Amino acid sequence: MQLYKKCLERGFNFVKKPLYENIFNTEFNIDFHEPKKDQCTTCESYRNYNEVDKKQLKESYNKHLRDKNLSREQKEKDAEDAKTEKNKIVTVYDLQAVLPTPPGEVSSFYYKSKLATYNFTVYNIVPKQRYCNVWSEHCAKRGAN
Ligand SMILES: [Zn+2]
Structure with a gap:
């Protein structure tokens, strides 16, 4: 679009x-x-606990939710500041799930080794610029390098 x-x-x-x-x-x-949103391990684990465990973990889970909201609020505040402060950049980034290459649902593909392709995306919030860094396992692995 x-x-x-x-x-x-x-x-x-x-x-x-x-x-x-x-x-x-x-x-x-x-x-x-619409790309699937990553699920938070803490939230997903909490949802799967039984009611007794949930009662015990309620306090730490609520802290997790407060921290999550604080983090979002801070990001919004930083983005707001970056609109006026020229030397400030606010970015969010994500390493997408491995993209098996070539993609396909054909059953004969199931037993074939596929090339792992990675996509590390950086989004500069204020100018709304996205950068996709795509590479395959023959160049590098998933690490910071
Ligand atoms: Zn969570």
Whole structure:
């Protein structure tokens, strides 16, 4: 959709949005979808405890929730500050789950070794710029290097 918006902003000739989506979805084997959010281990574990354990862990779980909210509030405050302070940048980043390459659901693929491809995304919040750093296991592994 951003590509569509960019065409509009730059004054290129364009078709209406439903036609764009139809061509994009039917002629390019590419689809729009909302990426799955990572699940927090602490929250997920707490949800799976029985009621007795939940009672015992309630205090530490509530602290976890307070910390999570504090962290979000701080990020929003930092992003707000970065709008006016030129020397401040606020980024969020994530290493996506391994992308087996080539992708496919064909059963004969199941027994084949696939190349592990990684995507480390950095999002600069204020100018809304995304950087995807993509590499495969032949270049490097998942570590900080
Ligand atoms: Zn959590």
